[in-house]
Amino acid sequence: MSRRSIGASTLALPWPSSGERGRRTGVDGSVLAVTVVLALIGLVMVFSASAVVAGNRFHDSIYFLKRQLAWLLFGFLLLQVVSRLDYTVWRRMALPILGLTAVLLVLVLIPSLGVVAKGARRWLRLGLVSVQPAEMVKLVVVIYLAAYLTKKAEMVREFGAGLLPPLIIVGVLAGLVLLQPDLGTVVVIGLVTFGLLFLGGARLSHLLGLVLAALPLGAMLILESPYRRLRLMTFLAPWKDPADAGFQVTQSFLAFGSGGLFGVGLGEGKQKLFFLPEAHTDFVLALVGEELGLAGTTAIMVLYAVLVLKGFQIAGRAREPFGRHLALGIALLIGVQVLINAGVVTGLLPTKGLTLPLVSYGGSSLLVSLVAIGILLSVSRDRQGGRASSGYGRGIGAR
Amino acid sequence: MTGTDSHRGRRIVVAFVLMLGFAVVIFRLFTLQVLQAAELTVKAERQHRKAVTVEGERGTIYDRHGKVLAINVDVPSVFGVPSSLENPSGVARDLARVLHVRADEIEKKLKQERSFVWIARKLDPEQGRRLEGMSLEGIGTVMEGRRFYPKGPLLSHVLGFAGMDGQGLEGIERRYEPYLRGEKQIVVLQRDALGRTVFPKGLDEQGPAAGHSVMLTIDEVIQYMAEKELEEAVTATGAKGGVVVVMEPRTGAILAMAVNPRFDPNAVRAISADRWRNRALTDAYEPGSTMKVFVAAAALEEKVMTPGTLVYVENGQMVVANTVIHDHEKAGWMTFAQVIQRSSNIGSVKTAMALGEDRVYRYLRAFGFGERTEIDLPGEGAGLVKEPQDWGSRSLSSIAIGQEIGVSAVQLATALSAVANGGWLMKPYIVSEVRDAKGRVVMQAGPQVRRRPVSPETALTLTGILEGVVAHGTGSKAAVPGYRVAGKTGTAQKIDPQTGAYSASLFVGSFVGFVPAEDPRMAIVVVIDEPQTEAWGGVVAAPVFQRIAEQALPYLGVSPHQPIKLAMNATGGVLQRP
Numbered sequence: 001m002s003r004r005s006i007g008a009s010t011l012a013l014p015w016p017s018s019g020e021r022g023r024r025t026g027v028d029g030s031v032l033a034v035t036v037v038l039a040l041i042g043l044v045m046v047f048s049a050s051a052v053v054a055g056n057r058f059h060d061s062i063y064f065l066k067r068q069l070a071w072l073l074f075g076f077l078l079l080q081v082v083s084r085l086d087y088t089v090w091r092r093m094a095l096p097i098l099g100l101t102a103v104l105l106v107l108v109l110i111p112s113l114g115v116v117a118k119g120a121r122r123w124l125r126l127g128l129v130s131v132q133p134a135e136m137v138k139l140v141v142v143i144y145l146a147a148y149l150t151k152k153a154e155m156v157r158e159f160g161a162g163l164l165p166p167l168i169i170v171g172v173l174a175g176l177v178l179l180q181p182d183l184g185t186v187v188v189i190g191l192v193t194f195g196l197l198f199l200g201g202a203r204l205s206h207l208l209g210l211v212l213a214a215l216p217l218g219a220m221l222i223l224e225s226p227y228r229r230l231r232l233m234t235f236l237a238p239w240k241d242p243a244d245a246g247f248q249v250t251q252s253f254l255a256f257g258s259g260g261l262f263g264v265g266l267g268e269g270k271q272k273l274f275f276l277p278e279a280h281t282d283f284v285l286a287l288v289g290e291e292l293g294l295a296g297t298t299a300i301m302v303l304y305a306v307l308v309l310k311g312f313q314i315a316g317r318a319r320e321p322f323g324r325h326l327a328l329g330i331a332l333l334i335g336v337q338v339l340i341n342a343g344v345v346t347g348l349l350p351t352k353g354l355t356l357p358l359v360s361y362g363g364s365s366l367l368v369s370l371v372a373i374g375i376l377l378s379v380s381r382d383r384q385g386g387r388a389s390s391g392y393g394r395g396i397g398a399r
Numbered sequence: 400m401t402g403t404d405s406h407r408g409r410r411i412v413v414a415f416v417l418m419l420g421f422a423v424v425i426f427r428l429f430t431l432q433v434l435q436a437a438e439l440t441v442k443a444e445r446q447h448r449k450a451v452t453v454e455g456e457r458g459t460i461y462d463r464h465g466k467v468l469a470i471n472v473d474v475p476s477v478f479g480v481p482s483s484l485e486n487p488s489g490v491a492r493d494l495a496r497v498l499h500v501r502a503d504e505i506e507k508k509l510k511q512e513r514s515f516v517w518i519a520r521k522l523d524p525e526q527g528r529r530l531e532g533m534s535l536e537g538i539g540t541v542m543e544g545r546r547f548y549p550k551g552p553l554l555s556h557v558l559g560f561a562g563m564d565g566q567g568l569e570g571i572e573r574r575y576e577p578y579l580r581g582e583k584q585i586v587v588l589q590r591d592a593l594g595r596t597v598f599p600k601g602l603d604e605q606g607p608a609a610g611h612s613v614m615l616t617i618d619e620v621i622q623y624m625a626e627k628e629l630e631e632a633v634t635a636t637g638a639k640g641g642v643v644v645v646m647e648p649r650t651g652a653i654l655a656m657a658v659n660p661r662f663d664p665n666a667v668r669a670i671s672a673d674r675w676r677n678r679a680l681t682d683a684y685e686p687g688s689t690m691k692v693f694v695a696a697a698a699l700e701e702k703v704m705t706p707g708t709l710v711y712v713e714n715g716q717m718v719v720a721n722t723v724i725h726d727h728e729k730a731g732w733m734t735f736a737q738v739i740q741r742s743s744n745i746g747s748v749k750t751a752m753a754l755g756e757d758r759v760y761r762y763l764r765a766f767g768f769g770e771r772t773e774i775d776l777p778g779e780g781a782g783l784v785k786e787p788q789d790w791g792s793r794s795l796s797s798i799a800i801g802q803e804i805g806v807s808a809v810q811l812a813t814a815l816s817a818v819a820n821g822g823w824l825m826k827p828y829i830v831s832e833v834r835d836a837k838g839r840v841v842m843q844a845g846p847q848v849r850r851r852p853v854s855p856e857t858a859l860t861l862t863g864i865l866e867g868v869v870a871h872g873t874g875s876k877a878a879v880p881g882y883r884v885a886g887k888t889g890t891a892q893k894i895d896p897q898t899g900a901y902s903a904s905l906f907v908g909s910f911v912g913f914v915p916a917e918d919p920r921m922a923i924v925v926v927i928d929e930p931q932t933e934a935w936g937g938v939v940a941a942p943v944f945q946r947i948a949e950q951a952l953p954y955l956g957v958s959p960h961q962p963i964k965l966a967m968n969a970t971g972g973v974l975q976r977p
Contacts, residue, residue: 059577059835059841195413198409198413199406199409199410199413200406201406201409253431253435253439254439254442254443255443256428256431256432256439257431257432257435257436257438257439257440257442257443258436258439258440258443258444259432259436260432260433260436260440261432261433261436270443271443289428289431289432293432294428294429294432294433297425297428297432298425298428301421301424301425301428302421304421305417305418305421308414308417308418308421309414309418312410312413312414315410316407316410328410328413332413332417335417335420336417339417339420339421339424342424343424346424346427346428346431347427348423348424348427
């Protein structure tokens with residue numbers, strides 16, 4: 001596929017005629033614009049990161065680029081469709097999707113079906129492509145919780161009848177993900193759930209209790225597993241053993257450091273040449289740091305921050321409570337995953353296998369992110385009492 | 400709408416927390432990329448220096464029957480780790496005894512401020528064993544692939560050779576470098592418990608993938624015949640050198656390509672670059688009378704001539720643009736077929752004049768002269784065919800007898816194949832298949848038609864005339880008993896580099912031909928450069944053709960033809976098929 005085809009699909013997207021000042025029912029143009037920019041940055045960086053490795057391994061330097069581009073085009077098609085749907089359809093679909101996802105999560109654990117890579121059973125082969133059910137779970141949990149919070153708006157302040165049922169259901173899903181094992185996704189699910197319940201009006205005392213209950217559980221999970229314990233130790237002292245366990249993070253530091261303010265130039269990075277592991281997936285931000293410098297990394301972070309704030313603004317304007325919860329959940333999902341990924345790559349957090357949404361290489365992650373933004377766009381069409389005065393003031397951070 | 404406002408405060412809190420998170424990340428990026436940038440950059444650079452590139456084994460080159468022509472063999476290389484040496488000069492003395500290198504040179508290497516230095520690479524296996532036996536502290540050996548050409552000089556100009564780091568420098572090795580080269584892996588040198596840098600272990604188990612193997616259209620046996628006969632002829636005639644190209648006319652596949660003098664790619668450093676050149680495609684020469692074949696093809700195709708057309712050849716002397724053109728044989732009238740068979744210059748000039756400049760030029764270009772054949776070998780030249788507007792008053796008559804034009808042996812073989820195969824100009828090729836390390840086919844080449852300069856009828860008629868050249872013309876020494884041979888001799892004067900005029904003593908003798916004429920399996924071009932004993936292509940080059948064909952035809956399983964038909968075609972000039 002050529003570059004031209006990206007352009008064509010972008011032009012066909014429902015841009016409002018003039019952004020915010022467009023029709024009342026138009027989708028939010030700035031969200032779409034930020035998404036497109038991030039996805040294109042991702043495409044360029046994936047190519048830069050993978051060209052040499054792919055050239056060596058497959059004798060095809062655009063091996064990863066081709067695949068990412070194909071997923072991107074398919075993802076934007078889905079985004080188009082989803083953004084035109086009435087989002088209340090997800091409320092009715094919440095439980096069926098939840099059930100389907102649970103089934104996929106069980107299937108992926110069956111040795112003959114789930115594909116093992118790097119010590120974890122995460123992929124499910126469906127015909128030509130492999131999918132990661134764990135990527136879907138994050139969005140499904142958001143949809144399910146939004147539906148639940150809409151239905152039981154008043155009950156949420158009670159523990160047994162309000163808070164406990166969703167906690168059990170999300171807990172089961174998280175448990176299945178943990179069996180793969182994929183602690184990173186579990187942490188994202190946990191934080192998003194916690195955030196949505198807080199935003200949905202749960203009592204602070206209940207939530208505080210939850211945190212206290214989760215702490216020993218988390219500690220146990222970490223200390224039980226040798227590799228997590230090792231990751232924690234290397235997080236605390238990464239330079240102690242740079243040749244082995246701390247390798248990823250120290251290589252990431254070196255990439256950021258050698259980038260400086262404006263980077264060594266696109267495609268000029270040396271760290272991606274077998275030093276920086278996963279340069280095209282989880283550690284793509286480190287490559288941006290090396291090649292485009294602080295200017296590039298800061299720009300990406302600001303774009304994500306804009307995306308998250310727009311999510312909150314869209315939530316604030318939504319007419320339906322379900323739309324509000326949905327928008328908040330998606331904004332949280334993107335925000336939390338970006339922060340954890342950036343935190344890991346910059347050594348602020350212990351290593352977890354999480355992608356940088358929209359930018360990292362990976363079909364499942366890209367597709368789920370684009371569908372989530374499609375849903376966010378469909379909520380953005382539903383503005384309370386038109387634009388300006390009444391709706392605008394309510395948007396968090398819009399002032 | 401009450402629901403919307405009830406938790407607005409909480410939304411602000413959560414949004415604030417998230418923005419705080421972004422702020423922290425950006426601050427962290429600032430510390431890494433600005434405050435610690437200098438320190439981290441130094442560390443990164445040091446690390447890049449500590450990396451060693453390891454490569455998968457270079458791919459093998461085979462002939463068309465899977466015979467190995469170039470292969471990698473593992474030989475030891477010795478490296479040093481200067482930081483872990485206590486007595487560099489002592490170690491250097493010990494090494495010098497085995498390596499036959501001066502001790503102070505090794506010592507200089509071992510005193511460098513580096514964690515890894517090569518001391519000597521690609522040694523003999525025996526040297527490696529002795530070094531291992533000495534077990535010197537801080538000195539180690541690894542096995543590396545050295546390129547080895549088991550057949551020595553055979554096909555060396557086509558194969559080319561690879562350098563010390565396994566990079567293809569000439570020939571197939573260079574053209575197919577991206578395929579042949581093994582996977583590259585950067586290995587970070589590791590430290591052991593004492594902080595010494597060591598070459599990582601277990602490289603063999605998870606090493607990088609080997610390069611692709613390349614299969615040629617060359618037949619090792621025919622190549623051997625061609626090189627042997629060429630060598631003998633060059634020696635016997637005291638020539639400067641020579642070229643033989645054997646092509647499969649129907650496909651354009653190269654069966655053999657021999658260049659003399661030969662060289663051994665296993666010991667290439669001792670040889671001057673001039674000797675590596677594959678003259679079969681890099682060098683253009685004035686072909687002389689062999690060019691008459693293609694002028695004749697044009698005349699037949701344009702119906703300017705038929706084999707029986709009578710041509711007056713002026714009793715051996717004719718003046719064109721103040722220049723006298725001679726024939727080596729004085730005659731009055733001869734048929735057009737005889738003009739070719741007896742290689743009459745005057746008859747050919749008259750033929751070219753009947754065609755006119757534009758048509759001669761057009762047909763020469765159609766036969767591929769003046770452009771690259773695009774054979775898959777590096778360094779091919781396009782030859783030289785001037786455009787008609789640049790022609791002088793003598794050009795047309797010069798070109799008609801193969802002067803003022805430069806062609807390569809590969810161009811000639813390709814153009815001749817078009818006459819042999821019924822008029823198709825093929826794209827010559829020398830690699831038929833590329834397979835990856837697991838044996839899967841990565842690339843495949845087959846016959847490719849470039850264009851059709853003449854009709855099958857013209858090709859057939861011309862073949863009949865060319866059979867007469869061998870049967871009772873200038874090329875009789877190319878005759879192979881039992882087979883029908885079509886061909887043409889050529890004798891060209893070389894331009895004397897001192898005077899700039901045609902030399903009376905420097906010649907290029909050549910013969911181009913194909914066999915069997917009724918169903919050609921080989922088109923062979925033989926060029927002998929500066930023969931001393933005799934100049935005539937019919938004397939120096941035709942016998943080479945004959946001896947190669949004589950051996951190669953039975954090898955290819957081509958059965959001899961009945962001699963009766965040979966005689967019939969030879970007398971008639973017009974080919975008749977039963």
